[in-house]
Amino acid sequence: MAFADDLLKDAYHLAGRGGKNPKQSSLRRAVSTAYYAAFHLLIADFVANWALPEQRARLGRMFEHRRMSGAALSFRDKRNPTPAESELQRLISQFTKLQNDRYEADYDVGRKWSRSDVENTLALATEIFNTWRGVRNEKVAQHHLMSMFGARRD
Amino acid sequence: MIMPAATRQQAKIETEVRAVETALRRDVVRIRYEISEDWSGQWAIFFRVVLSDDAAKHRLRETARKVESRLAERLDFQELGVFAYHNFRSESEQAALREEAWA
Numbered sequence: 001m002a003f004a005d006d007l008l009k010d011a012y013h014l015a016g017r018g019g020k021n022p023k024q025s026s027l028r029r030a031v032s033t034a035y036y037a038a039f040h041l042l043i044a045d046f047v048a049n050w051a052l053p054e055q056r057a058r059l060g061r062m063f064e065h066r067r068m069s070g071a072a073l074s075f076r077d078k079r080n081p082t083p084a085e086s087e088l089q090r091l092i093s094q095f096t097k098l099q100n101d102r103y104e105a106d107y108d109v110g111r112k113w114s115r116s117d118v119e120n121t122l123a124l125a126t127e128i129f130n131t132w133r134g135v136r137n138e139k140v141a142q143h144h145l146m147s148m149f150g151a152r153r154d
Numbered sequence: 155m156i157m158p159a160a161t162r163q164q165a166k167i168e169t170e171v172r173a174v175e176t177a178l179r180r181d182v183v184r185i186r187y188e189i190s191e192d193w194s195g196q197w198a199i200f201f202r203v204v205l206s207d208d209a210a211k212h213r214l215r216e217t218a219r220k221v222e223s224r225l226a227e228r229l230d231f232q233e234l235g236v237f238a239y240h241n242f243r244s245e246s247e248q249a250a251l252r253e254e255a256w257a
Contacts, residue, residue, distance in 0.1 A: 066194055100239055103193035112251050114243035116210045123215040 004044060007037035008125060015118045027113040028105040034125035035102030038095060041129060042068070045136055046145045068148040069096045074140075084138040091131045092144075094124050158197040158235030160189050167199075170228040177224060181209035181217045183245055186256060189236060199236045201225065202256050203243075210244035218242055 014030035017023070040060075047056040073089055075081050081089065101121045104111050135141045160167065167187070175185050183204040192198040201221075209217045222240050231238045248256050 069194065096237060097239055100192050100198075107193075112253060114247035114251060116205065116214055116243050116247055117241050119214055120218050120242050123218075 004037050004041035004129075007033055007040060008122075008129065011037060011122055011125065015115065015122055022115055024113060027115065027118045030118050031101050031105035031113065031121050034122050035098050035105075038098055038125050038128045039068075041132060042095075042145065042148065045132075046149060049142075062149070064150070067150050069099050072147070073144055074147070076140075082140070084135050084140050087131055087135045088138075088141055088144055091128055091135070094128050094131070098124055098128065158189070160197070160199060160234035160236045163234060164189075167229060167234075171201075171225070174221065174224045174228060178217075178221060181206055181213070182221060185221070188255075192237065192239065197236045199231065199234070199238050201238065201240045203240060204248050204256055205242055205244050207244045207246050210242070210247070214242070 011030045011034035014026050014033060015022075017026040043060045047059045050056050050059055069092070073085065073092060075085050098121065101124075105113070132141075171185050171187060175182055183206055185204075186202040187199055189197065189199050203218075203221055205214070205217055218240065221242075222238070225238065225240075229238075243251070243256065
């Protein structure tokens with residue numbers, strides 16, 4: 001997980017640059033980097049299950065951003081979700097928000113970022129790390145990674 | 155193009171947003187919002203929340219989560235056909251950035 005953690009640290013570093021007058025470029029890079037930290041956190045776990053280490057990077061590149069947030073969670077009983085399913089549902093919502101922030105940071109040149117907004121986005125990314133590490137060994141979490149990759153549920 | 159239910163329930167949304175604003179007035183200065191598509195083409199409601207400087211500096215995430223949950227308690231976003239996004243800035247940041255959409 002070292003690469004994802006390093007990216008998240010980089011995001012905090014970028015967000016803190018510029019003192020009281022941060023540059024929009026630093027704030028935007030911070031948001032974008034925080035998203036990629038979460039992105040790599042998830043795909044690293046997925047590709048780690050692939051038996052051939054030399055193919056893992058290639059497999060990771062097959063993830064599509066749009067598909068990742070669009071993957072629906074399969075509940076055992078939607079009206080009575082398990083604790084892991086609830087946590088995962090929260091993570092999906094957080095990841096979707098982070099993904100939109102990243103898109104706006106990278107492509108919406110009209111948007112002005114404040115440091116508060118960026119700090120909140122980074123806190124969101126940190127929550128994704130914590131939530132994922134709490135549920136990653138659950139079967140439902142591993143199944144959802146498959147869905148994010150594009151695999152259909154049985 | 156199929157419009158989400160949120161576009162037909164703007165009066166209700168307005169009422170509920172003002173109620174949240176009032177309930178959290180110690181930390182929340184104002185809440186603005188708009189309904190439009192997000193980056194992926196899905197319908198969304200984008201909240202722009204101006205916080206007091208004190209809240210932004212000392213309890214940003216805590217306040218942000220409170221705003222998000224209070225809005226979700228009063229508005230069923232799934233039923234409204236939108237995904238909710240929340241953005242935050244402090245009063246002084248808005249004073250410096252001076253964006254009409256946040257005023």
